Amino acid sequence: MKLLPSLAAGFSGAVALTVLHETVRHLRPQDAPRMDVLGMRGLRKLFGKANLPQPDRDTLFDLTMAGDVLSNGLYFTMVGSGRHALRRGLLLGVAAGAGGVLLPGPLGLGEAPSNRTPQTQAMTVAWYTVGGLVAGAVAQALRKK
Template sequence: MSKITNLLAGLGGAIALNVIHESLKKKSKETPRVDLLGEEALQKTVEYFGGEIEDEKTLYKATLAGDILSNAMYYSMIGNGAPQHLWLRAISYGVAAGVGAITLPEPLGLDPEPVAKTKTSQALTVGYYVAGALVTAGILRAVARKKE
């Protein structure tokens, strides 16, 4: 697959991930709040450089854009490698991203509670990232079939 195809498929997966998260984030107290983790990370980064994002809507929109862009780039790597291992790569990348979202906040000085407060929220966090990775693989597979 071309790099552009991989990136567009990754964008599809990233959008799917965000649609799932945005649709479910307020359904129960156990659903993960990946947005809150991202907002904290962005605010701390901006503060490190001497700034601050005071408007909540601006912070939300900037975080959402950053999430989509970074996840699109991450998911785009799923298209690299042997086609027969596409689904395994997708699952592996999804699990790695989800586990990272749960385990990395604390060592990075962020509050892990929004994504790791309960076993259910942890499982859902991993599930969201796997779903986005599987959407990416599905798009890549559909493009490959169309070329055949």
């Protein structure tokens, strides 16, 4: 698959993932994954290590959302890199979701945003899986054209 269709598929998955995360966190604040919180913590650490001034909360949130879509879009671009896009999307989505549950603690970002409850853990994996499947479906559709 060519670069532009792969990018389109990847960013479609990333946008779907971000919309799902943001919608559910407003509907189920008690146990929805808070990947936005993890992203903001990570950015605060990066700004601190670079001796840059800390942005205000709204700016930090906006930067986090942009970074999420960019990084997840580039990650999900791998879905469109060949045949079996849906299978690749499923596997990459599950891997990203598992990483979202397992890595924040060891990275010093805290565990609660993605590990607060068993439902939070399941939703974290499920939402990334949905993003991967959306990317796979878009890649498959674009491949047929």
